[in-house]
Structures are given as C-alpha cells and as structure tokens.
Amino acid sequence: MTDQEINGDEFCRRAEKKLTGWGLFGNKYEDAADLYEKAVNSYKIAKAWEKAGSTYEKLASCHKKLESRHEEASAYADAANCYKKINPREAIRCLNESLEIFMGIGRLNLAAKHGKDIAELYEAEEDLNEAIRFYERSAELYETEGATSTANQMAQKVAQIAAQLEQYPKAIEEFEKVAKLSINNNLLKYSVKGILLNAGLCQICKGDIVGITNALERYQELDPTFSGTREYKFLADLASAIDEEDVEKFTEVVKEYDSMTRLDAWKTSLLLRAKNALKAKEVEEDDLT
Template identity: 40%
Template sequence: MPAKSTAQTLLEKADKKANSSSGWFSSSSTKFEEAGDLYQQAANQFKIEKLFREAGDAHAREAECREKSQEANEAAQAWWNAAKAYKRGYPDLAITALSQTITHLTKQGRFRQAADREKEIGQIYLQELNDLQKACESLERAGEWYIQEDAQATANACFKDAADLHADLEQYPQAIARYEQVANASLSSALTKYSVKEYWLRACLCALAMGDTVTSKRNLTKYSSLDTTFSSTREAKFINIITEAIEAGDVETFTGAVFEYDQVMRLDNWKTSILSKIKKNMQTDDIGIL
C-alpha cells in the first residue's frame, strides 16, 4: 500500500477537525478556523504535486470553514484561490468558485475587486468554454461595476469587448449601443479621443451588416456633429464608399474599397469577419435581383 502524500494526510486532518465536536473550552468558530488553516495547507501541498482539481477542492472546503467562522475576507480569498487552481483545466468549477468570491466581495462593498473577478469569468467563458453570450453578460456586468468605482477606462475596455461579442453573435443593435457608449465616454478626454473613430467605424459596420444603410448614413452624420474632424478621417470616408457600393449593389467597388483600406489600415479579424458577412449579404441580394 503506497504511503499517503503530505497533502492527503493534511486533508484527512482537516476533515477530522471540521467534523469533530467542539470541546468544553473551544468554540465552534475556533474549530472551523483551525480546519480552514489545515485545508489551506493541504491545498498548497496539492499545488506542489500539480494536483489542481484536488487543490481547488481543498480551497473550497477551506472557504466553507471560513464562512462558518465568520471570516468574510478570508472566505473570499479562499474561493478565489480555489478558482485559480480550478482554472488549470476545470473551467466550470472555476466559474462557480469565482461567483462565490463575488458574492462575498459585493456584500462587503468591494465592487472594484468584484468587477475584476467578473471579468475573469468573462474570459473563461470566452477562451475556455466558447460561450460568447455568457462572456458578453459577464463583461457588461464587470463594466457597470467599474463605472461605479470611477474606473472609466477599464469599464470602456469591458464594454468594447462586449460590443465585439454582440456583433459576433449578430446582435447588432446591442453592439451599436455599446460602441456609442464607449465613444461618448472617450470623447471627453484628450487621451482617449483618438480612439473614438474606431468605435464609430465598428458601429457603422454593424448597421451595414444588418443591411441598414439608412442608419449607417444617419449615424455618420450624427458622429460628425459630435466630432467635426470625423468626416475627414479615413474611417468615415471608407464607410461612405462602401455604403454607396452596397446601395448600388456594386460588389466590385465594395471589394476594391476594402482592399485599399486594408493596405493602409490593416483589417483585424473582427473587421475582416463582419466585412465578409456584408459582402455575402450583397451577393445574396444580387441573386435575389437576378
């Protein structure tokens, strides 16, 4: 029979302590504090052994002991430690642990940290589980909390990522609303004003992906009134050219304009994808006309 690992021995000691009856001279909160310490030690040993599922489970049991001994800060930290262990291959468990962390943080009014953890959940949904809808919801929730904490730049980054995801999900009106929200927040600062044309470009592309050239043109006019330099930018000129090409059903002009724009500005994956959708819509419409 193989010898028990240090982690396993500590875990058994922790279980024994947590399940023991409190003696005459010790309170149950002392019992759970001590059990929590043992679970934490066991978790750290499991990490050394690279057993991350077991480490996460031990931290989760530590967190439950911290809750029973009314140690709210320590409970929040233990759940977060559990999440970090679970992130090594157990995304669903990581999300559950992070949600528990957030519950503690929001109760304590620590919304900045809650937003950080919510953003982590968004990243797990996006990168590990490929659930764009859930990722979008988490990023928007995080963004709202960042605004509450006056962290406008961090909120903008969350809302911009959420807008990109709305567009990937073909939820174009929601995407446009988020891009405009980020642009409006960025207009007021000299440091962020330069990025506004990028958000407006994306918003217009969303309108065109819906086949709504009227909204695209109306929005171009609106954006130019908010920033008078916008109409002379390469972004605004590009939107004008492709909007006219779409209205004329001129796929050749559209393709040429996209090629030329890419030579100067380099299209990222998001723009390439949405422009492909717009072109496909134009070609489908052409078939319909014929």
C-alpha cells in the same frame, strides 16, 4: 500518487479531524484553515488541481464560520484558479461565489474583476450570451467605481460579441455609448475614431443605407474631426458600394483600407458577412431578370 499529494491528503485528514473533534483550546476552524492551507500548497506542487480546488472550497467554508468574508471570497477565487486548469465550469461557479461575496462587502472593484474573469471563461467556452451578461455586469461595476477606461473596455467586449451574434442594434448602441463617454476625456478621446468605425461596420452589416448615412452624420456631430479620417472615408466608400450594389467596388474598398491599416479578425468577419449579403442580393436580382 506523489509524496506531495500524499502530504496534502494527510493535512486534509487532520483538518477534518479538527472540525469533527472537540477542543478545549483554540478555535477548531482556525486550526483547520491552517491545515487546509498546507494541504493546498502540497496539492499545487503535485499539480493535483481537482484536490487543490476542492480544498480551497473547504478553506472558504472555514473562513465563513470565522466570519472572515474577504478571506472566504479570496479562497473561492483561489479555488477557481485551480479549476481553470481542468474544469472551466467549476472555475466559473467558484468565481461567481467570490463575486457575490465581494459585492456583499462592498469590494466592487474585485467583484468587477471576477465578472470579467467569468465572462472570459464563458467566451472561451463559446457560451456567448453568458459572456455578454458578465461583461455587462463587470462594466456596470467598474463604472460605479469610477474606472471609466476599464468600464469602456468591458462595454466594447459586449458590443463585439453582440455583433458576432448578429445583434447589431445592441452592438451599435454599446459602441456609440462608449464613444460619447470618451469624446470629452483627454486620455480616451483618441480612441473615438476606432470605436465609431466599429459602430459603423455594424451599421454596414445591417445593410440599411439610410441608417448608415444618418449614423455617419451623427458621428460627425459627435466628433467634428471624424469626417477627415480614413475611418470615415472607409465607411462612406463601403456605404456607396452597398448603395450601388457593387460587390467588386466593395472588395476594392476593403483591400485598399487593409493595405494601409491591417483589419483584425473581428472586422474581417463583419465585412465578409456584408460582402456575402451584397453578393446574395446581386444573385437574387440576376435571377429576377
């Protein structure tokens, strides 16, 4: 145990003594909070993250007794930052406490930020359904606060993860909603073609040619410039390859687009699924002949 950790333990012992004792002067919760602050500083220097996190939670309890709700929520957020280094699930629990308190006192922007933080932790833990739930909550809160750009980012995360889970209708709905919200915004309208491409790739994964064709018509109505973009041509050529059940053509279309605009891991994953589905269909038909 380092000297700093020993110091932290001593500050905590003194804080607990304050809380259990009787004082004629001052406020025992304020005095204990000061000592817990000193304790967490020592623990952080010592990198004793478990102790730092639990002490921040004790600090939060003092602030609750003092009816300092903002400080209580902030202490839980600080606890989460310590737990993140060693125990993501404990970090999530503390962030959730902070989120609920900030919601209760109307600090919706801070609640939205914590919703995003929780979602990212769940995503890192590969608990994707919970990640979706908190990205959705964050998006709603940012939208309420008028932070349209950040709300759209959260909604796109929902869509991307839904697509990973093969929940294509949900992914398409989210992408299309963001595109509609962005098209008349001077700052966001230039992102629309990329968003429609993502929605279109989810349509491609569904493998429904009529659905893909109808979607491309809708996207052209939404953004009349879309039909002249490489993104539109890419989706149309993929749809044609699927309609013709031509795996080789599908591969060439992807290769050509990727040579001009590098495909990210998410798009590559979806295209591989669509290609494998096309291959499986080709094999199935060969077996029938």
